[in-house]
Amino acid sequence: MKGDILDTEIPEPIRKQCESKGGIKGIAKALPDKKKLEEQSQIFQALSDPLRLKIMLALVEQPLCVCLIKEMLGPKISDSKLSYHINILKDAGLIDGQRQASWIIYAPTKPGKEAVKVAGRL
Amino acid sequence: MKGDILDTEIPEPIRKQCESKGGIKGIAKALPDKKKLEEQSQIFQALSDPLRLKIMLALVEQPLCVCLIKEMLGPKISDSKLSYHINILKDAGLIDGQRQASWIIYAPTKPGKEAVKVAGRL
DNA sequence: GGACTATTTCAAGTTTATTTGAAATAACAT
DNA sequence: ATGTTATTTCAAATAAACTTGAAATAGTCC
Known part of the structure; x- marks a missing residue:
């Protein structure tokens, strides 16, 4: 029945462990807020593609400048595709580009x- | 012209730094292989959603069992949605579920x- | 077995990410 | 200014991720 004394509604050991941590609500409250979670998950998102991870590494x-990143990845990749991925890394704050004459040299940031x-x- | 002595084709300091590391090809060769990159980026992919990151944390x-994860996230989330996200974390090897009577209790793996x-x- | 609960699976629709090729910018050399 | 190279931007097409609601499984309780 639904209206019973709710003992068997949840595994016993888990319930006790939860209560020692302020219950489910206590656990939830200790986690980072929405904004922080979104920031952090954006960073993971930026690294969630093998190509971008390779660029970072x-x-x-x-x-490296873009043309050397391109050479490193192999000749097949298009400039616009590469630029798209570089931009995602940049937007996530993982890399930063510095103009040097004709070239833009990308380097990882500290969080990167x-x-x-x-x-x-x- | 294209056929010149290629000195200005690449920023000088970068070229020197590259050469001390075996050139672009040397750098590329030292990176993880395709399979490893895919594995690692799958892990980042799994953490690239705020909801999943929250579950992991x-x-x-x-x-926790699924019903407690649900309670932690708030009542609005549907069972199928939650199950979908749990499954992505499981497939990435970040969590592991253990049946205990009626419930499946999920816990982070070591890589998780x-x-x-x-x-x-x- | 039949009812109940916890969890997963499925298929359809929606949204977001990625790829492509062409065009735009920006710097540099002539 | 013109031409050239490096890089980015744009818009359209494709692919992948996510959401939704309904149905399926699997275990427990009576």
């Missing part, structure tokens, strides 16, 4: 380096 | 814990 080794360091441990 | 604090630890640093 290369830039951590060595800052941090984020990539993790990948190695996964 | 909660499970790191406390393993590692991955979430990063989020805090971003």
Whole structure:
């Protein structure tokens, strides 16, 4: 029945563990807020494509201009495609570009380096 | 002209730095292979949604059955939606479910814990 | 077995991400 | 100014991710 003393509604050990942490609401309240979650998940989103991850890993080794990133990825990739992906990394704050004469040289930001360091441990 | 001695084709300092690392090809060769990049980016992909990130952060604090995850997220979320997202985390190897009587209790795997630890640093 | 609860699966629709090719910008060299 | 190279932007097409509601499974309780 529904109206019973709700003992069996939830696994016992879990219920006790939850209560020692302020219950489900207590656990929920301790988590980052909506805005923070969105920021963090955007960073993960930027790294969620093998191509972009590869670009990040290369830039951590060595800052590069777009044409060298292109060479590193192989000749098949189009400029507009590459630019699209670079832009996603830039918007997420993981890389930053600096103009140098004809070229724009991209390098990882500090959070960019941090984020990539993790990948190695996964 | 195109046929010149190619000195100005690439920023000088970058070219030198690259060469000390085996050139662009040397840098590319030191990166993880296709399969590894796909695995790692799948993990980032799994964390690229605020809802899933929130679920992960909660499970790191406390393993929970689906109905408690649902309670934690608020009553509005549908069962099928929740199940969909849980499944993405499971497929990425970030969580693991264990049946206990009526319930399935999800807990982060070791890589799951590692991955979430990063989020805090971003 | 039959009713009930927890969870998953499925298919259809919607939204978001990605690719493509062409055109635009920006800097540099002549 | 013109031409050239590096890079970005745009719009249209394609593909992938996400949401929804209904139906299916699987376990528990009587």
